[in-house]
Amino acid sequence: MNLKEKINKQKLPQHIAIIMDGNGRWAKKQGFLRAVGHEKGTVAVRETVEICAETGVKNLTLFAFSTENWNRPKLEVKTLMKLLVSSLKKEIKTLMDNNIQLKAIGCLDNLPSKAKKELEEVIEKTSNNNLMTLTLALSYGSREELLSVIKRISEKVSAQEIETSEINEDFVQQHLYTHDLPDVDLLIRTSGERRISNFLLWQIAYAELYFTDILWPDFRKEDLLEAILNYQNRERRFGKTSEQIN
Numbered sequence: 578m579n580l581k582e583k584i585n586k587q588k589l590p591q592h593i594a595i596i597m598d599g600n601g602r603w604a605k606k607q608g609f610l611r612a613v614g615h616e617k618g619t620v621a622v623r624e625t626v627e628i629c630a631e632t633g634v635k636n637l638t639l640f641a642f643s644t645e646n647w648n649r650p651k652l653e654v655k656t657l658m659k660l661l662v663s664s665l666k667k668e669i670k671t672l673m674d675n676n677i678q679l680k681a682i683g684c685l686d687n688l689p690s691k692a693k694k695e696l697e698e699v700i701e702k703t704s705n706n707n708l709m710t711l712t713l714a715l716s717y718g719s720r721e722e723l724l725s726v727i728k729r730i731s732e733k734v735s736a737q738e739i740e741t742s743e744i745n746e747d748f749v750q751q752h753l754y755t756h757d758l759p760d761v762d763l764l765i766r767t768s769g770e771r772r773i774s775n776f777l778l779w780q781i782a783y784a785e786l787y788f789t790d791i792l793w794p795d796f797r798k799e800d801l802l803e804a805i806l807n808y809q810n811r812e813r814r815f816g817k818t819s820e821q822i823n
């Protein structure tokens with residue numbers, strides 16, 4: 578039986594989030610500039626999106642650029658932004674052919690105007706697609722997201738639009754960038770690093786974490802299937818006992 582057949586369609590993660598890491602190290606290993614690693618990383622993005630659509634995963638969120646990544650050398654940032662524009666232009670067809678809706682989370686106003694414009698265009702063009710939602714985290718940082726939530730909620734309290742007693746988990750969730758996405762079920766990080774790096778801190782509260790040593794440009798369909806299978810073999814207890822679950 579191949580990997581795909583082993584997947585239990587009744588137990589699919591509703592939302593997979595991926596910290597796509599290791600492009601630089603991949604390039605260095607091959608003796609290339611870091612930019613080549615980023616370029617090759619787009620192949621892994623395409624494979625991942627396709628296999629999610631094929632298996633029936635409804636929500637995929639990819640960490641493409643963090644608020645902290647602005648501190649990288651100017652040239653690398655420029656390369657990444659250019660790559661974003663060219664990938665969006667190239668992938669719009671795949672998104673339309675596969676009925677995939679594109680969304681973006683993060684401080685999008687910080688993106689160069691060209692990248693922002695291209696992104697908005699693809700978001701608009703794919704807005705009626707409904708097989709799967711692909712969310713790109715761009716200039717995204719979880720602390721920035723939570724801070725802006727706190728500020729907006731405080732303003733509502735100050736303006737007496739709501740009472741402090743009305744602030745609950747659902748209310749906070751409704752103010753997140755990810756307000757229309759379910760919680761993350763499976764968080765994958767490639768490249769052997771075992772950290773969260775300011776990604777979706779609220780949303781991964783009960784996610785299953787999966788770390789692999791594979792560098793992002795080498796990540797292929799089978800690797801994602803492997804991660805899903807691993808996820809399906811775990812017992813998610815949400816605070817209960819094993820006996821309560823079974």
Ligand code: IPE
Binds near residue numbers: 599603643657768793
């Ligand atoms: C991930 O790969 C891509 C981004 C963070 C934009 P890296 O560029 O972080 O690659 P490493 O970690 O240096 O290998």
Ligand code: IPE
Binds near residue numbers: 640646
């Ligand atoms: C996290 O990767 C951000 C993205 C994958 C876009 P980094 O490579 O920037 O993370 P750190 O700085 O090593 O934790």
Ligand code: MG
Binds near residue numbers: 598599600
């Ligand atoms: Mg990295």
